[in-house]
Amino acid sequence: MGSAIIFIDEIDSIGRKRGAGLGGGHDEREQTLNQMLAEMDGFEATEGIVMMAATNRPDILDPALLRPGRFDRQVIVSLPELDDREQILEVHAKAKKMDEDVDLGLLARGTPGMSGADLSNLINEAALIAVRGGDTRVHNTHLEQARDRVLMGQTREATVLNSHERERVAYHESGHALAAALMPNADPLHKVSIIPRGMALGVTMTLPEEDRYLLQKSYVKDELVKMLGGRVAEDIVFGEVSSGAADDLARAD
Structure with a gap:
């Protein structure tokens, strides 16, 4: 041979x-x-x-x-870091018509943990959203929608909350948002939504300024405050908490 x-x-x-x-x-x-x-x-x-x-x-x-003589050398291929994600997005974006408002650096910050294939899928998804909306170019809003769909699933348009449930979800997400805005060491607040998506009835999204490999105590404490902010808001406003805080408790555990 x-x-x-x-x-x-x-x-x-x-x-x-x-x-x-x-x-x-x-x-x-x-x-x-x-x-x-x-x-x-x-x-x-x-x-x-x-x-x-x-x-x-x-x-x-x-x-x-x-064992030696077989597969004796291991090469770890880790997930792309922040700068790598931006460069990968730039490569895939070249094949699409991008509007001037597109900020791939901002998008890269909001995609930690995504692989190169995930990022390619995100760009393709954004292009499909743009076409469905009758746009000839991909805008930042299309990229945001695509990222939310990839990370959290599609919007659940068939899920109709009653007025009390909508109010509770709004206060819950406001609690997350307020805590994120007030905690100096937490990731910066990016956006808040009470549109059901995936398994969630609402979402508060923060945007890390950099990838983290070591978590300082001050950061962890502020992130925990942010995670439990929705539960506390429900307790203050309604006098009791709901099952909507179950995922927050699981993440904080």
Whole structure:
């Protein structure tokens, strides 16, 4: 065999830890893994054969795969950082007609944790929203709508709240917004909505100014105040809280 690069995508589909199977398909997978390990051991260093593989779950790979002479070098490809996200957005935006009001830097700040594929999908979604609205160019509002749809799901137009529920949701989100605006170390307030979307009846969105890898105590405390602001607002105005604060408590826990 001549020089070659062999790439296996999603190697965890056949390279899971052995011994946990109950027969059937598990036996076939383990036989496949055993044969692949035997073939890898048969390669000579002088043959010029390089084997590469990719996975999102390195923690479930069989240890035998990671021994020296097999997949013994691990390269971690992390999610894009703030500057990287902006550059990725710029690449995908070149293929679309963008209006002058588009601020990709602002959009990048609001997309932490998104992969390159997610960002590409976001730009495409914004273009579709623009076309459906009869616009010939993608505006900042289209990008905002696309991001909200990708992050939180579509608006639930069929969900009709009664006046009391709408009032409660409005006070709840106002509590989040007020806390975000007053807490000096919390992320800056970006927008507030009481339109049901995804699993939420309303949303208060903040916009980090930078990606964080270490969280200071002052930041965590202010973020907790912001998370619980909606619950406190309900208690002050109505004298009791509702199940709408359940997700806030789960996130703060």
